[in-house]
Amino acid sequence: MTTADLYELLGVSRNATDDELKRAYRARAREFHPDANQGDADNGEQFKEISLAYEVLKDPERRARYDRFGAEGVFGAAAGGGGASGDPFSGGLGDLFDAFFNGMGGTGAGGRSGRTGPMPGPDAELVLRLSFREAVFGVQHDVDVQTPVHCESCEGTGARPGTSPVRCPECQGAGELRRVRQSILGQVITAVPCNRCQGTGQSIDDPCPDCRGEGRRNEQRTLTVDIPAGVDDGSTLRLAGHGPAGFRGGPNGALFVHVSVQPDPVFERNGVDLHAAVHIPVTMAALGGSVHFDTLDDTRDLSIAAGTHSGEVIQLKGLGVPKLRGRGRGDLFVHVEVDTPNDLDDHQRELLAALAMARGEDLGNAPHTEGIFSKLRSALS
Secondary structure (H helix, E strand, O other): OOOOOHHHHHOOOOOOOHHHHHHHHHHHHHHHOHHHOOOOHHHHHHHHHHHHHHHHHOOHHHHHHHHHHOHHHHHOHHHOOOOOOOOOOOOOHHHHHHHHHOOOOOOOOOOOOOOOOOOOOOOEEEEEEEOHHHHHHOEEEEEEEEEEEEOOOOOOOOEOOOOOOEEOOOOOOOOEEEEEEEEOOEEEEEEEEOOOOOOOOEEOOOEOOOOOOOOEEEEEEEEEEEEOOOOOOOOEEEEOOOOOOOHHHOOOOOEEEEEEEOOOOOOEEEOOEEEEEEEEEHHHHHHOEEEEEEOOOOEEEEEEOOOOOOOOEEEEOOOOOEOOOOOOEOOEEEEEEEEOOOOOOHHHHHHHHHHHHHOOOOOOOOOOOHHHHHHHHHHHO
């Protein structure tokens, strides 16, 4: 039993992830391993404590007990069995191989066997283009994809119908070949996939003529993709099990659908909120009124208050984009833009000039107004 802090022994923080623990243990073990420090007894003891720290902290249950109760929780009487004796190798040498080689040591000293069986198929991806409204409200979209699918003739085995795969004579069904090499830790067992059976552990003497022993063949198919309401441009949907089929019966990979949303001429999206503009004449801005506006849901009559300035915003709650996570929708913000007329006839100019004169507004040397002001003064005198 060690009295040192296990996290300090590995040089990690108390919230370190499993990967961080593994990397720290590899580095510390190489530094203090007895083979690399011949005759240094202190380093040998340090190596044992480092190994013990990793054995405890890599086990979620023992780590939780250590975090709560300290060393007594994993080494004391309350810790129970299962490697709490303080022996850094009580879990078997296979645990040490797992730490360094991610469990790829084949049937090593710990008795663990490597992965056998067909490998999953690779992932695939495609781009799906949506209209703005489809992205906001969601849609079911059919897409055509051409990917490997399991061969129906041999049911994905790769063997001619009526025959079956046999155990690979090269790897004896293990799916991998083990090799022993020397390192500073001594003899280390590594493993590589078997080339003959492609890691499946099975050999085919009589391949299926339709798929040539692959257990799969290319085929075009149509998938119906459910696009959730509120999906945004650049989002990616992962469809597990809809990608290419694996080699010789291996499970399908995933299909990643990248969403591309076409811009809308009226609405601009900002998260779950929408922004749009409405144009009103200067007379309505001055006198007030109402204007029809088409939202994505329906047509609304927007009330324009007298004296409205260009740039003022009308907020329509709940008419934005549905929230992907959670309930409800964002809001729609309508930005008012006041249009100044630039095609007035003489009569309209006279009316505006009369208004300016009545309000006591000085238009300066504005063109086409000098004669109008003279006429108005004459008429009023």
